[in-house]
Amino acid sequence: xxxxxxxxxxxxxxxxxxxxxxxxxxxxxxxxxxxxxxxxxxxxxxxxxxxxxxxxxxxxxxxxxxxxxxxxxxxxxxxxxxxxxxxxxxxxxxxxxxxxxxxxxxxxxxxxxxxxxxxxxxxxxxxxxxxxxxxxxxxxxxxxxxxxxxxxxxxxxxxxxxxxxxxxxxxxxxxxxxxxxxxxxxxxxxxxxxxxxxxxxxxxxxxxxxxxxxxxxxxxxxxxxxxxxxxxxxxxxxxxxxxxxxxxxxxxxxxxxxxxxxxxxxxxxxxxxxxxxxxxxxxxxxxxxxxxxxxxxxxxxxxxxxxxxxxxxxxxxxxxxxxxxxxxxxxxxxxxxxxxxxxxxxxxxxxxxxxxxxxxxxxxxxxxxxxxxxxxxxxxxxxxxxxxxxxxxxxxxxxxxxxxxxxxxxxxxxxxxxxxxxxxxxxxxxxxxxxxxxxxxxxxxxxxxxxxxxxxxxxxxxxxxxxxxxxxxxxxxxxxxxxxxxxxxxxxxxxxxxxxxxxxxxxxxxxxxxxxxxxxxxxxxxxxxxxxxxxxxxxxxxxxxxxxxxxxxxxxxxxxxxxxxxxxxxxxxxxxxxxxxxxxxxxxxxxxxxxxxxxxxxxxxxxxxxxxxxxxxxxxxxxxxxxxxxxxxxxxxxxxxxxxxxxxxxxxxxxxxxxxxxxxxxxxxxxxxxxxxxxxxxxxxxxxxxxxxxxxxxxxxxxxxxxxxxxxxxxxxxxxxxxxxxxxxxxxxxxxxxxxxxxxxxxxxxxxxxxxxxxxxxxxxxxxxxxxxxxxxxxxxxxxxxxxxxxxxxxxxxxxxxxxxxxxxxxxxxxxxxxxxxxxxx
Ligand SMILES: *Cc1c(COP(=O)(O)O)cnc(C)c1O
Numbered sequence: 001x002x003x004x005x006x007x008x009x010x011x012x013x014x015x016x017x018x019x020x021x022x023x024x025x026x027x028x029x030x031x032x033x034x035x036x037x038x039x040x041x042x043x044x045x046x047x048x049x050x051x052x053x054x055x056x057x058x059x060x061x062x063x064x065x066x067x068x069x070x071x072x073x074x075x076x077x078x079x080x081x082x083x084x085x086x087x088x089x090x091x092x093x094x095x096x097x098x099x100x101x102x103x104x105x106x107x108x109x110x111x112x113x114x115x116x117x118x119x120x121x122x123x124x125x126x127x128x129x130x131x132x133x134x135x136x137x138x139x140x141x142x143x144x145x146x147x148x149x150x151x152x153x154x155x156x157x158x159x160x161x162x163x164x165x166x167x168x169x170x171x172x173x174x175x176x177x178x179x180x181x182x183x184x185x186x187x188x189x190x191x192x193x194x195x196x197x198x199x200x201x202x203x204x205x206x207x208x209x210x211x212x213x214x215x216x217x218x219x220x221x222x223x224x225x226x227x228x229x230x231x232x233x234x235x236x237x238x239x240x241x242x243x244x245x246x247x248x249x250x251x252x253x254x255x256x257x258x259x260x261x262x263x264x265x266x267x268x269x270x271x272x273x274x275x276x277x278x279x280x281x282x283x284x285x286x287x288x289x290x291x292x293x294x295x296x297x298x299x300x301x302x303x304x305x306x307x308x309x310x311x312x313x314x315x316x317x318x319x320x321x322x323x324x325x326x327x328x329x330x331x332x333x334x335x336x337x338x339x340x341x342x343x344x345x346x347x348x349x350x351x352x353x354x355x356x357x358x359x360x361x362x363x364x365x366x367x368x369x370x371x372x373x374x375x376x377x378x379x380x381x382x383x384x385x386x387x388x389x390x391x392x393x394x395x396x397x398x399x400x401x402x403x404x405x406x407x408x409x410x411x412x413x414x415x416x417x418x419x420x421x422x423x424x425x426x427x428x429x430x431x432x433x434x435x436x437x438x439x440x441x442x443x444x445x446x447x448x449x450x451x452x453x454x455x456x457x458x459x460x461x462x463x464x465x466x467x468x469x470x471x472x473x474x475x476x477x478x479x480x481x482x483x484x485x486x487x488x489x490x491x492x493x494x495x496x497x498x499x500x501x502x503x504x505x506x507x508x509x510x511x512x513x514x515x516x517x518x519x520x521x522x523x524x525x526x527x528x529x530x531x532x533x534x535x536x537x538x539x540x541x542x543x544x545x546x547x548x549x550x551x552x553x554x555x556x557x558x559x560x561x562x563x564x565x566x567x568x569x570x571x572x573x574x575x576x577x578x579x580x581x582x583x584x585x586x587x588x589x590x591x592x593x594x595x596x597x598x599x600x601x602x603x604x605x606x607x608x609x610x611x612x613x614x615x616x617x618x619x620x621x622x623x624x625x626x627x628x629x630x631x632x633x634x635x636x637x638x639x640x641x642x643x644x645x646x647x648x649x650x651x652x653x654x655x656x657x658x659x660x661x662x663x664x665x666x667x668x669x670x671x672x673x674x675x676x677x678x679x680x681x682x683x684x685x686x687x688x689x690x691x692x693x694x695x696x697x698x699x700x701x702x703x704x705x706x707x708x709x710x711x712x713x714x715x716x717x718x719x720x721x722x723x724x725x726x727x728x729x730x731x732x733x734x735x736x737x738x739x740x741x742x743x744x745x746x747x748x749x750x751x752x753x754x755x756x757x758x759x760x761x762x763x764x765x766x767x768x769x770x771x772x773x774x775x776x777x778x779x780x781x782x783x784x785x786x787x788x789x790x791x792x793x794x795x796x797x798x799x800x801x802x803x804x805x806x807x808x809x810x811x812x813x814x815x816x817x818x819x820x821x822x823x824x825x826x
Contacts, residue, residue, distance in 0.1 A: 012060040015053070022099070022106040026053045038110060044180055046112055047090075047120035050103070051183035054093045058228050062237035068823055069148040070312075075322060075820040076148040077813075078306055079139060080299060080336060081329035083132030083278070084153050084240065085160075087643030088121045089184045089227075091485050092140075096230035122177045123644050124184075125159035126242070128282040128601075129560040130669050131368055133643065134446075135329055137478040137669070137806040143231035143238040144480070144504055145810060146822040150310070152302035154294060155185075155225045155242035156278040163601050163640040168617030170602055170610050172280075186226040187244075191309060193222045194248060195300045197293065201389045212346055214389035220271040221246040222301035232480050232504055243301045245274035281603045282560045283369055285376040292335075292378055292386055299336035303343065317348060321361035325818045328365045328440065331376040331432035337363060337439040338393040346389070352396070364817045365436035365443050366473075367454055368666050371564065375458075377429040380422065394430055398422055401438050405465065419461045437462050437469070442817045446475045447667035447688040449708065471816045474688055475667040476806035479506050482673045486647035489528040490677065494798070497521070506805035509798060516795040522788060525795055529652070529678065536652040544638050549631050553592050553784050556679070557657035558599035558641050558649060561609040564664040567600060568754065569766045569773055570657055571616055576734035576774065577633055578623050583733070588632035592784045595634045599641030599649065611754050613637075618743040618751075646670075651677045654794075655780060658683035659773065661764040663708035665689075672804035678794040680783075682776055684769070688804070696800045700793040702783075704776035705769040714768060721762035724770065731770050735759070 015025040029049040030036060036045050069076070094100045104114045127133060135151065142149035161172035196216035203212050227240040247268035274297050279286050306324060307317070315323075328334055337359065344355035369375065384391040398421040409415050417424075421434045437443050437459055445451030451472030455463035463470045484491050484503050494502055497515055502508040515521040533554060540546040548554075557570050574596055580586035598616050602609030620635030638645060656674030658665075658681055665687035675681060675692055682702040683689040693701040706714060725732050735755060737743075744750035758766060784790050802808075814820055 012063050014057045014060045017057075017099070017102065019102050019106045019109070022053065022102050023109060025056060026050060026106065026110075029053050029056075043116055044120050047117040048181050048183050050107070050117050051090055051093075051121075054090065054097065054099060054103070055183065055228070057097045057099060058093060058230055058237050061230070061235050062228055062239075065236045065238065072148075072823045073312075073323070074148050074823045075818070076150060076306075076310070076324055077142060077818055077820055078302065078324055078326045079135060079142075079149060079151045079329065080302060080326055080333035081132070081135040081151065081153050082295065082298065082332035083127030083329075084124075084135045084139075084151065084242070085127030085129070085132035085643060086124050086136045086227075086240075087481060087647070088118070088123045090118060090121050092481060093228070093230055095480060095485055096232050098233050120180075122175075122180065123642055124177050125175055125642055126153065126156050126278060128160055128278070128280060130667075131330060133477075134475055134669060134806075137476065137481075138810060139229045139238060139240055140232075140478040140480060141476070141806040141810040143229045143236050144234060144478075145807060146231065146234060146236050146824060147810065147814065147820055148823055149229075149238050150302075150306070151229065151238075151240040152298060152305075153240070153242045154275050154278075154298045155244040156275055157244075158277040160278055160601065160642070161280055161604065165613075165617060165637075165639050168621065169614045170604075172604050184227055185242075188224050188226060189246075191224050191305070192246065193224075193243075193301045193304045194219050195222055195297050197296070197386055199388065201392060206349065209349075211349065212389065212392070214342070214346065218271075219248050220274060220297065221248050222297060224301070224305065232484075234504075241302070241305065243275065243298050245272050245276075245297060247271040280601070281605075283371060283374045283562065284603070284606075285374060287377075287379070287382075289382060289386065292382065295332050296335045296339070296387060296390075299333045300339055303336060303339055307343070317344065318354075318358060320358055324362055325441075325820065326363050327813070327818070328363060328436055330366065330368045331436055334365070334376075334432045334436045334439075335387070335390060337435060338387075338390040338397070341393050341397070342389055345393075356397075356400075360439060361441055363436070363440045365433075365440035367433065367436075367443060367445055367458070370450065370453055370458060370664055370666060372458075376432040377423060378432065380428040380430060383430055391430075394421060394435060397435070397438060408465075415461060419465070433459070434462070440469070442471055443469055444471045444473045444813075444817065445666065446473065447691060448472055448474060449663075449685075449690050450666040450687060453663060453708070473809055473812040473816065474691055474803075475669050475672070476804050476809035477669050477672045477676070478806045479503055479676065481643075481647070482650070483676055487528075487532065487651035487677055489531045490651065490798075493524055493528055502802075504807065506802035506807065509802040510800070512795065512799040516792045516799065519788070522791040522795065525678065526787075526791055529654070529794075532648075532652040536648050539648045540636070540638055546636050546638060548595055548636065549593060549634055551593060552595045552634065553654045554595050554597060554652055555655040555657065556597045556599075556649060556653040556674070557659075558597070558646060559668075559670050561600035561602040561606075561613060563608060563612075564764050565660050566764055566766055566769075567598070567612050567616065568758065569659050569769060570596070570598075571612070571619060572731070572734050572766065572770060573773060573777055574623065574633060574635060575619060575737055576730050578619075578626070578629065579733050579737050580730070581632065582626065582628050588628070588630045591632060591781050593632050593634075595636060597649065597653075598635070598637040599645060601641060608753065608757065611751065615738070615743065615751055615754055622743050646673070650674055650679070653677065653679040654784070654790075655679055656681045656683070658686070658689050659705070659769075660684060660686050661769070662686045662706055662711050664764065672801065675797045675801040676804060678798045680780075680790070680793055680797060682773075682780055691803070692801070695803055696793075696797050700796050702776045702780055704772040706765065706772075711765060714765065719762070719765065719768065721765075721767040722759050724767035725759055728767075728771055730774065731767065 029052045034045045139151040159175045196219045198217035199215045222243040229238040344350045445454040498511040537548045656679040658671040668687040684705040739755045741748040
């Protein structure tokens with residue numbers, strides 16, 4: 001399948017698109033693929049045979065897509081991302097091929113339930129959260145739009161950890177997603193690529209020209225594993241190519257020859273560590289040598305692969321910008337910039353300026369953060385030790401760049417220091433975001449507000465220097481996975497209303513708007529929600545033994561656990577409602593029953609985040625069992641939030657919690673998934689919430705909290721959280737209840753770190769936004785009691801959220817950054 005150059009191969013035909021054709025193929029896979037008879041096949045055998053059968057249907061399209069793209073000599077998008085949070089593959093392949101009904105019927109004829117086999121699949125969790133999920137949505141959209149794209153990344157042997165709770169505290173378990181078979185991947189060891197590390201550089205005379213060569217100390221092999229990325233019912237299948245590290249033969253032999261068997265095996269493990277495990281950090285850079293190795297490993301493989309395997313043999317690399325755009329998903333792949341320069345200058349022996357001119361046109365950079373502490377830097381000492389030639393190239397890029405800046409701003413020493421790719425303090429290091437900005441043809445933020453702040457606050461000198469380089473592309477999510485697949489009942493309702501075209505043209509949802517005023521339609525819409533809540537309830541019972549109360553509003557906050565996302569604000573609201581009920585101030589029968597559902601993983605080393613998880617679970621244990629509450633409040637926290645859980649949780653939600661401090665969440669994509677599934681948002685004016693509110697309308701969105709410029713002012717005036725504590729009685733009583741040990745069997749020490757952080761530090765202004773949040777929640781309660789009005793708002797949220805399709809994001813990238821085109825059938 002990496003044989004991209006192979007054309008003129010014999011046509012490959014897919015199995016018959018019929019129940020009989022499917023059953024025949026399925027049994028063949030079971031017998032000859034799994035080596036079992038139907039009578040003896042386990043659920044996992046059946047799942048693997050099913051996956052391989054569905055795969056057969058996609059294979060011919062995959063080969064055909066590659067042939068067409070090769071023949072068209074079209075420009076490709078190479079999406080470089082250290083993470084892909086794909087979710088399960090089976091269902092997506094079924095809807096893409098329109099095989100769901102055939103498979104259901106075929107399996108039923110053999111006495112097998114498709115739903116049971118579906119549950120066998122362990123999702124490949126090769127990402128942490130939003131950033132990795134975005135990459136997965138983007139490759140889905142490009143395949144559906146017939147745009148040539150290769151997603152490049154790392155095939156982590158262990159993806160994001162599996163979260164369990166022990167006494168309410170997070171305990172991480174390894175994610176062994178490969179252990180029961182990996183039917184969706186195609187390894188191609190014959191296309192392995194060597195990647196070098198360490199050593200030194202030396203100069204030599206090349207016919208009167210002084211050149212540099214890198215003499216590395218060790219190397220590993222990158223083995224490509226290909227995954228199909230099927231377009232939605234369009235006959236296209238793009239490729240996701242993930243790299244796995246293997247020890248090289250040369251590496252082994254050298255040590256074997258010295259007779260050191262044990263050392264040789266250890267060396268192999270050392271090399272293979274590179275793709276062993278995904279770093280479970282989210283939006284904080286973890287300065288680990290292995291992580292830099294991972295970054296260089298996958299981009300070196302990917303560039304080599306594109307140049308040597310995807311492009312035609314005699315391709316003139318001067319034309320590279322016509323054939324490729326490398327999109328950098330955050331700074332993780334930025335080392336690709338000096339790598340391409342090294343190939344052009346050292347290996348192809350181009351002049352520096354000639355190479356730089358081409359390189360600058362081949363990259364574009366997406367920034368994903370606003371938190372200064374999340375901007376990646378690599379110590380010069382480490383980078384120089386691991387990649388000595390790349391460090392030299394970075395220095396040269398920086399020298400040339402600063403010389404240019406000095407020419408434009410003579411004598412402005414401070415500016416030079418601010419804009420230097422090399423930071424001097426606290427240690428000499430490379431600012432990867434600056435390198436990406438200097439090298440990239442374009443730099444984009446991921447929501448309007450974020451792009452604005454990126455220009456004004458994060459990279460102001462650069463946006464002044466290159467105003468046209470900066471642009472915005474608001475994130476999106478794929479309607480295939482997050483509506484069509486995750487919410488079949490709503491999908492049917494939408495299709496009844498507007499026809500089937502919405503799945504690939506999400507603005508068509510607009511046509512539903514008038515139906516918000518149709519009482520019968522609202523009734524059907526509520527039936528869909530009720531059905532999805534039943535489905536969630538069944539899942540949580542099976543999975544965690546959790547039973548949800550009937551007829552309750554489902555209020556959901558699912559996302560990575562981070563202080564800036566402010567799960568603690570949600571907890572304070574719950575605790576304050578609880579406190580008001582037990583103190584007799586609030587009649588529990590006067591408010592709608594609510595289920596507060598959380599889902600969140602904390603980075604294993606992030607102590608405060610793990611504390612907060614503990615607090616949520618302990619609050620739940622008390623609130624859920626206190627008879628005085630009379631079932632008005634229920635807290636549930638199913639462990640291991642992942643794409644699979646999101647697919648059942650989000651369609652059931654009534655209320656979406658998007659409550660980050662304004663100016664901290666770059667975009668959010670969970671917010672979009674909720675709106676598209678008919679939840680109303682309670683949210684701050686942050687990230688893409690701003691655009692959601694503008695589109696759905698203020699009357700159908702619960703806005704609260706400080707605006708971004710106000711946050712600035714509050715901080716500048718010297719924020720004192722304790723003042724809010726003293727002045728706000730409700731807030732004080734909630735915090736006091738936590739501090740009293742009421743949620744820790746009377747032990748005041750357990751949650752003391754959270755309490756004292758809130759009272760004395762509160763970096764993310766939880767206390768400042770508390771009152772406004774509580775008032776917005778009162779508006780939510782009142783609105784929910786008006787069933788028809790609520791349903792109307794929910795329908796309008798769906799109808800007006802078509803903008804948040806990742807297809808639209810892709811058209812924006814194409815238009816503003818990539819200038820690539822779909823390859824249409826000829
Ligand atoms: C969409 C998604 C996210 C991102 O959620 P945000 O609320 O935007 O942070 C994280 N994890 C999973 C599993 C998702 O599906």
